[in-house]
Amino acid sequence: MKYKRILLKLSGEALMGDQQYGIDTNRLLQYAEDIKGVVESGVELAVVIGGGNIYRGSQAEHMGLDRVQGDYMGMLATVINSMALQSALEKSGIHTRLLSGINIQQVCEPYIRRRAMRHLEKGRVVIFGAGIGSPYFTTDSAASLRAIEIEADVVLKGTRVDGIYSADPEKDPTAVRYENITFQDVFEKNLNVMDMTAFTLCRENELPIIVFDMNKRGNLRRVTDGESVGTLVSV
Template identity: 85%
Template sequence: MKYKRILLKLSGESLMGEQQYGIDSGMLLKYAQEIKEVSAMGVEVAVVIGGGNIFRGVQADEFGLDRVQGDYMGMLATVINSMALQSALEKAGVYTRLLSGINIQQVCEPYIRRRAVRHLEKGRVVIFGAGIGSPYFTTDSAASLRAIEIEADVVLKGTRVDGIYSADPEKDPNAEFYSNISFKDVFEKGLNVMDMTAFTLCKENNLPIIVFNMNKAGNLKRLVDGESVGTLVSMTDMEETLTQ
């Protein structure tokens, strides 16, 4: 296996499937099976999932709420998604632990770094809910920070496209696909990989990011096996560019 410990970042929107809101049970079970497969291989898996399918903090203005209140609502949305994923994983026979950045002792353990690492060492899938527990930080930032704290080998950002393109491939059929690209090139080209806080955390700690299509069955396992899937963002200069 190329990676011993991974941090998988999933968007809340990915759980909607073809729905306009909420959680699609089919997508939830699909993700649980993908995670189960790599966990069974001995990979230590941590997961951060967004809450955009329920509520995003940046929507606060639309509801007449202040940003801080909205961000806390968004954190609670991530906990709902995390609980759903935990249930799906346990239904599939995977031992999990849900750690929260805010105290909700009835349903989550509080986030303690050493406890999280110990759970991973015991082969449990660890889900980090509620972001980092503070407003003004996205779940991308939470994914980067938690990955650094638990000393993950890589951040795997699951999306619905095959990786990083020069433009939105769903809108521009001539968009260039990058199989390998450096942090520097991502910044200079103004590519949207993660928010700047999250991206800078990874760059400063030399933590590679792989953006890939989580909706293609087997992609997660192929990545862990060392196959070239999606786009690798690292400190090295761009090695190869493919056009699709």
């Protein structure tokens, strides 16, 4: 194992699969199986998942809603996705704990750092729902902050693209993929990896980020085994 403890960031949109909304069961089960394989290899794993397949807080103002209210709605969307992932993991035999940044005691535990650390030490997958519990912060920020708090070795950002490119590969066929890149180069080239708050947190704490294609079966295990998959962002 190259990494002992990891924070896996998943986008809510990725859970849609080929659908236009909601959760694709096949995609959810694939993620659960990939996570199971990594956990059974001895890696301690925590997950933060977005809610964009259900609702994005940034949509609020366009809909005439209060931004703060919209952000809380987005947090609840992440809890729904977290519950779905928890159910899929437990169905495959993996013990999990869902910790929430806002109190919803009927369905999940409140986030307490020491409790999260203890769950990881016991081999449970810890899912962090509801972001950091405050508006104006994205789930990228939640992933960076929680990774630092639990002393993770790396943030793995699972996307539908196989790394960081010089331009959007879906729009520009000449885009070049980076295998390794520094935080400084990402800043200077204005590359889209995470939102600036999240990215700066990782940079200041020298926490590496790996962006990789989570939709390809087995990629998560390859990353944790130390294979060159995706793009590594480091100091």
